[in-house]
Amino acid sequence: MDYKAYFQTHRDQHLNELKKWLSIPSISALSEHKPDVKRAAEWLAETLKKAGLENVKIHETNGHPIVYADHLHAPGQPTVLVYGHYDVQPVDPLNLWDTPPFEPAERDGKLYARGATDDKGQIFLHIKAVEAILQQEKQLPVNIKFCVEGEEEVGSPNLPKFLEAQQELLKADAVLISDTSLLEKGKPAICTGLRGLCSLEVHVHTANTDLHSGSYGGGVPNALHAMVSLLDSLHDAKGRVTVEGFYEGVPELTEADHAEFAKQSGDENKLKRDLGLDELYGEEGYTFAERTGARPTLELNGVYGGFQGEGSKTVIPKEAHAKITCRLVGHQDPQDILNKIEKHIYSHVPTGAKATVIQFEKGNAFTIDPSTPILQKAAEAYEEVYGTRPVFTRDGGSIPIVETFSRVLAAPVVCMGFGLPDENLHAPNEHFNLENFDLGLLTIVDFLKRV
Amino acid sequence: MDYKAYFQTHRDQHLNELKKWLSIPSISALSEHKPDVKRAAEWLAETLKKAGLENVKIHETNGHPIVYADHLHAPGQPTVLVYGHYDVQPVDPLNLWDTPPFEPAERDGKLYARGATDDKGQIFLHIKAVEAILQQEKQLPVNIKFCVEGEEEVGSPNLPKFLEAQQELLKADAVLISDTSLLEKGKPAICTGLRGLCSLEVHVHTANTDLHSGSYGGGVPNALHAMVSLLDSLHDAKGRVTVEGFYEGVPELTEADHAEFAKQSGDENKLKRDLGLDELYGEEGYTFAERTGARPTLELNGVYGGFQGEGSKTVIPKEAHAKITCRLVGHQDPQDILNKIEKHIYSHVPTGAKATVIQFEKGNAFTIDPSTPILQKAAEAYEEVYGTRPVFTRDGGSIPIVETFSRVLAAPVVCMGFGLPDENLHAPNEHFNLENFDLGLLTIVDFLKRV
Known part of the structure; x- marks a missing residue:
């Protein structure tokens, strides 16, 4: 049979x-x-x-x-x-x-x-x-x-x-x-x-207590200001990661790679429509399939600090938190990448703030x-x-x-x-x-x- | 008696x-x-x-x-x-x-x-x-x-x-x-x-759903990236508000003003110690009392988006939120300031993101x-x-x-x-x-x- x-x-x-x-x-x-x-x-x-x-x-x-x-x-x-x-x-x-x-x-x-x-x-x-x-x-x-x-x-x-x-x-x-x-x-x-993976958390602290934005606003560091400054420093205006050495070990795509990716690429306009997006977004010079399949990323998965309730609260938060994961490719070493991000964070902490980085998962x-x-x-x-x-x-x-x-x-x-x-x-x-x-x-x- | x-x-x-x-x-x-x-x-x-x-x-x-x-x-x-x-x-x-x-x-x-x-x-x-x-x-x-x-x-x-x-x-x-x-x-x-007061919320939206950072990371806008970029654009590296026209109507301090502020100023080193801060922070050229008493501010009171739980989650958030209040001085008009911030936000929205500004309180x-x-x-x-x-x-x-x-x-x-x-x-x-x-x-x- x-x-x-x-x-x-x-x-x-x-x-x-x-x-x-x-x-x-x-x-x-x-x-x-x-x-x-x-x-x-x-x-x-x-x-x-x-x-x-x-x-x-x-x-x-x-x-x-x-x-x-x-x-x-x-x-x-x-x-x-x-x-x-x-x-x-x-x-x-x-x-x-x-x-x-x-x-x-x-x-x-x-x-x-x-x-x-x-x-x-x-x-x-x-x-x-x-x-x-x-x-x-x-x-x-x-x-x-x-x-x-x-x-x-x-x-x-x-x-x-x-x-x-x-x-x-x-x-x-x-x-x-x-x-x-x-x-x-x-x-x-x-x-x-x-892709490989690594993840970390960034914690920013300023004063030892939340402060009233009337009495202190303009005169003390705000943990959220420090955090958005730190986080925004991780990418340039074109979406490339600015952490020094981040792209070391990332192989450049060959003509053959581009051709293979072209075969697995779907309709990017349909993708945009399906996701309800006006524009896709990513590194210049790559298709969606290449950006997601062959390029590394650094993504903010969560950011929080200060008041989240209804209405407004005139508070200067004493702390702010961020969760970050990277997708890695080629020979990027997760531990090395975590160390580089940590170094970037510590060298970009704004005046009056303190930052702590906690490293989590690592996968090649x-x-x-x-x-x-x-x-x-x-x-x-x-x-x-x-x-x-x-x-x-x-x-x-x-x-x-x-x-x-x-x-x-x-x-x-x-x-x-x-x-x-x-x-x-x-x-x-x-x-x-x-x-x-x-x-x-x-x-x-x-x-x-x-x- | x-x-x-x-x-x-x-x-x-x-x-x-x-x-x-x-x-x-x-x-x-x-x-x-x-x-x-x-x-x-x-x-x-x-x-x-x-x-x-x-x-x-x-x-x-x-x-x-x-x-x-x-x-x-x-x-x-x-x-x-x-x-x-x-x-x-x-x-x-x-x-x-x-x-x-x-x-x-x-x-x-x-x-x-x-x-x-x-x-x-x-x-x-x-x-x-x-x-x-x-x-x-x-x-x-x-x-x-x-x-x-x-x-x-x-x-x-x-x-x-x-x-x-x-x-x-x-x-x-x-x-x-x-x-x-x-x-x-x-x-x-x-x-x-x-000081006067005005408050607003900023909401950023990207895709119609949270996305997996493996399948989509690097190829789609991330609401948190857009938000930190927007928020960081509100101040320059020296803590000055960058919203166009923000300082219109703010009176320059006279020698007499400086003298009066000097009388009400406390010990800034003691203040730092009390607050557990390495540095105070604010506009150059002003004391703490002047920064808080005679200068306007734009403060982030709350920022949140994505995953806030324990551990990590490989999510690309579809939305992010921020709560902002300003303290105003002199002839700054709260409605005018809100409009200027709104204009700044709308003109700085990163590719692929949508922003909504909601205006709240106003006080002269x-x-x-x-x-x-x-x-x-x-x-x-x-x-x-x-x-x-x-x-x-x-x-x-x-x-x-x-x-x-x-x-x-x-x-x-x-x-x-x-x-x-x-x-x-x-x-x-x-x-x-x-x-x-x-x-x-x-x-x-x-x-x-x-x-």
Whole structure:
């Protein structure tokens, strides 16, 4: 039986299995769901076993467990490590869901449930693809390992340590991740770039108490004046970051890069209309796709100080606060960038004010050359199944774990996603288009055979 | 009996009367205290009657009532209108009061209660001074009118209308207000300047929704970036307001002005230490007293937008908000200033952002020439009783009603205060130093006889 017929025959059974998994509310962020997260891990381990995988083990961590399994019976062939996550986002606001998030429902060729596309649905494809090959051919064309965590939605706090500690166990020639999306329906994409991330807070203090703007106004520093001056100094009038050395390590785009970005670019006028904007805004000389995919940013995520109530209050605030995150590209080092911003802040503090910088997260950018052989194999598999060659995209978001896998295991990472951008990840009515459920299974089988 | 002996004899009786008034929680800002405000007005009317004043009337307004009374039996003599207020500020946080705010208590020569100095205690002095003269001499040396409102602590929303409508009733040769303070213990002051005020809000909007800083960061306008750029454009690096025409109508200080300010100036190093500041900050070429007393300001009172919770959130905020007040001097017109700021904002909006300006309060600055004869009489009265000539001060705060009285009644306003700056106005443990209760009564009697 060819694979298309095989998956057709088993389709209802597969979907029913997946629905059982989706019924488990494995919300990693909410401690009351800790038993559910555990149950989802156990379900996964059991399903991996039934699929024919070996050495299945639930590795405990300081948080939620990591499920490992492998099938290493293809001597001389490469080893592929499949990564995914079985935890899901919270579901509020619950009243915006058309059907309950943990009662999976099919409508119009889509499977609705929390986790349907992010990421249970996608990791499930890999399990069923491997099971199909084993059922049909009794052996796999490659060695395969699964490493599926339960903390992706809370920032994977325990995974890097696990990777470092279990390098031998996880050793692989390539890492395969299905947690990204097609460009749009029928247009597959392979993500070859993710931006890095760093975040910080700036706190400005002036007097030891809020002051009356009548008695003191004009004669004392105002924490908000100092803050807006500091924050405004971070960009020039054209939106470029003015922090000294910020752009060190940022690769200039080649003609080939511009051409690849042109392929993934949407209609900027439609984007403006959709967002209700008169103008897009960003660094001169780059398209929207380039600005978000290949250029670093420094964004103010929150600023607050003084009176926020109704009406007016004649107060000179003694403190002001700002939250900042940067998206990084190329060889920008998050720690180095944080230090440079901190230095900029400390050297620009206006008279009479004091500033404190607190550094938070740090994650490296990830890039992989599209000509890497394993990526070309992935592209061929997509082309075979979808009938169109995938676009190599560079995404503005950050999945720090991708860079961690690439660095710690010293292996190329293939981001081979089967979701669609509008499937309401992290929002009510998350769903998975079953067209890509069907095509995804075939693509993975094709890919594993090609490697 | 001389007045000193008279007031000594009646001291306990006077204080007991005042305590009864102070026991009424006439908080104008809180609607549940409306009956208390009314009760305080009735108590006042009754007390004015008992003091010998005539035509006592409680004038209803759209808010709390205004109490009027007069004694017009000095033909050919000038008429003095006494203004004050019988409403008080809210009292929270209640747990910081050493004794309950509406259970007046004497400790260490001070009378503690909400309203003790602001302003029941001070207006009470005028009633008892008039009563004393009538008791001792059966007639007053001047014609006198009382106009005491119940909405000063909520911005006197109904008083200007009342003044306009009752110009004939309120006509006077001078207005006498005791709602300011001495410079310090033993150092009387006559306020000859109060700054005007105007306030506005700025709202900045960008996209129609908050956006993810991964997918959109670097490619779309950020409302916070636009806001800090707008706000920072309002001052230059030396703290001067950059709004075009802002300083029109601001009088340059004369040598005499500098000299008068030098008299009211405190120790700037002590001020810095008290406020916990490394540096004071303001326009070059002016002292702290001049910056706050004779120069206009534009202060950010509140700025907010985006994420304010714990940790970081990778959001590009779609909106940001700012609250601004200006203190005005000389002939700066609040409406004109608001229009100029609005024009500045609208002409500085960064690409991709939209700004909205909402105008709020407007109050003119007040100044009076210290050489005005009635002010000189007031100074002589202070000197007679306190043994030291008062300083003519210019205060940074705003009491818009002072300018309204001066303008509508076309009469000089004498701000003759008997409070002290550290008597916790608007704060827990408000009190009135009884030394100034005693000296205040004598000063008012002396003043009325001198006019």
